[in-house]
Amino acid sequence: MNEQEFLKQAKQVLDEGADNLDAATRSRLNQARQVALQGLDGNTRYRAKSWWMLPAGGVAMAAIAILGSVMYFRTSGLIALPQNSISDLEIVASRDQLDMYENLDFYQWLVVEEDANAG
Amino acid sequence: MDQFLSSVERRAYRIAKIAVGSHEDALDLVQDAMLALVQKYARRDPEEWPPLFHRILQSRILDFYRRSKVRNRWISWLGFPGRDDDPNENPVDALADEQGREPMQALANQDSMVKLEQALQQLPLRQQQAFLLRTWEGMNVAETARAMKCSEGSVKTHYSRAVHTLREKLEGHWP
Numbered sequence: 001m002n003e004q005e006f007l008k009q010a011k012q013v014l015d016e017g018a019d020n021l022d023a024a025t026r027s028r029l030n031q032a033r034q035v036a037l038q039g040l041d042g043n044t045r046y047r048a049k050s051w052w053m054l055p056a057g058g059v060a061m062a063a064i065a066i067l068g069s070v071m072y073f074r075t076s077g078l079i080a081l082p083q084n085s086i087s088d089l090e091i092v093a094s095r096d097q098l099d100m101y102e103n104l105d106f107y108q109w110l111v112v113e114e115d116a117n118a119g
Numbered sequence: 120m121d122q123f124l125s126s127v128e129r130r131a132y133r134i135a136k137i138a139v140g141s142h143e144d145a146l147d148l149v150q151d152a153m154l155a156l157v158q159k160y161a162r163r164d165p166e167e168w169p170p171l172f173h174r175i176l177q178s179r180i181l182d183f184y185r186r187s188k189v190r191n192r193w194i195s196w197l198g199f200p201g202r203d204d205d206p207n208e209n210p211v212d213a214l215a216d217e218q219g220r221e222p223m224q225a226l227a228n229q230d231s232m233v234k235l236e237q238a239l240q241q242l243p244l245r246q247q248q249a250f251l252l253r254t255w256e257g258m259n260v261a262e263t264a265r266a267m268k269c270s271e272g273s274v275k276t277h278y279s280r281a282v283h284t285l286r287e288k289l290e291g292h293w294p
Binding site: 037 | 120121124125128129130132133142146149150153154156157158161231232235236251254255282285286289290
């Protein structure tokens with residue numbers, strides 16, 4: 001089997017996997033799509049269930065509480081902080097920054113593409 | 120937009136599932152990517168939606184990896200019980216199936232898919248992304264680089280290594 005045949009078979013196998021998703025998963029995907037499409041009307045604001053999509057305010061409060069505990073225990077000499085603890089907190093609270101960066105990067109790409117097409 | 124999302128949602132779910140291993144997390148990631156696309160880019164030219172959607176999805180997957188790593192480190196440090204420590208939960212049920220096997224997939228006619236998913240899940244994430252976007256989504260090198268937020272050279276390297284590893288693991292096992 002050469003590389004092209006291998007890639008063709010891999011794609012076919014992946015397609016079959018997607019086509020044969022169980023009914024429950026297809027239903028969940030359909031629901032997810034409908035929820036997303038409600039955003040087109042601008043009258044629905046999705047609230048994610050995942051812990052990592054908690055609102056920034058809640059994350060900030062949790063970070064402050066953790067920091068308070070950390071400072072207490074640290075000054076009492078009971079425990080040591082894990083490595084990279086400060087950068088961790090920054091990561092946990094950085095959702096908005098990531099979104100902004102993501103968009104800026106895309107706009108930069110569009111400019112490059114347009115320049116390339118113009119040239 | 121409805122038609123586009125409908126056409127891409129199943130593949131997006133499979134990509135997310137292969138990446139994170141969890142059914143629920145994969146659904147959440149796909150829904151989040153759909154929402155972001157609708158809310159931010161619905162007015163864009165529909166031809167821009169596929170690369171934009173996959174760029175968002177891959178970004179969310181990377182974000183998920185990073186936050187999961189941080190969360191686990193803090194949970195471990197603080198001594199909070201993790202999912203596997205719940206006395207009411209069967210630890211076997213809670214264990215992530217790193218090989219992606221599900222009952223339906225164990226059927227004989229899906230053996231090839233199981234083997235491919237196992238091999239894909241064993242790849243480094245970046246190789247996995249490069250392979251799926253290039254081979255399955257049909258993206259060219261430049262589009263894949265944009266979706267993965269890396270250089271075209273990196274895409275070529277990740278893709279080449281992924282193909283080499285997958286061929287090594289799968290050829291001879293596939294019918």
